[in-house]
Amino acid sequence: MILCECGEFIEGETFKDYIPTSANPSTSTIGHKKCGLIFDFFDNKMPKRYSSRKELKSLAMKFAEKNNLDQNTLGKFLLEVDRLKSLGKLSDGDILLTAYRRL
Structure with a gap:
């Protein structure tokens, strides 16, 4: 599951494209159909939101729905998201994944 800069999780709403990277002038990659953002996985230039x-x-509620979290787990997940956001050092995607792994 990839979190796009537009705030949506991209699942199947992608298109194929070719971009220049440090290894090759024409590297295959994907883009998000909704906003048009093209991802550069090769050079680790992932978008951060x-x-x-x-x-x-x-976003956390959407993430929880996609991962079928029950009510008890959802509460713990949202608290953990809040704690991580308070640190002020992590991007949204990092916060969501870290909070989910800590459950």
């Missing part, structure tokens, strides 16, 4: 606390809670 830093949302407000309110936007992050909305």
Whole structure:
């Protein structure tokens, strides 16, 4: 599951494209159909999104729905997301994955 800069998780809403990278002038990659962002996985130039606390809670709820979290686990997950956001050092994707792994 990839979190795009537009705030959506991309699942099947991708297109194929070719971009120049450090290894090859024409490297195959994917892009997000909704916003058109093209991902550069080869050079580790992944988009990072830093949302407000309110936007992050909305993303966390979408993430929880996609991962079928029950009510008890959902509460713990949202608390962990809040704690990690308070640190102020992590991107949204890093916060969501770290919080999910700590459950």
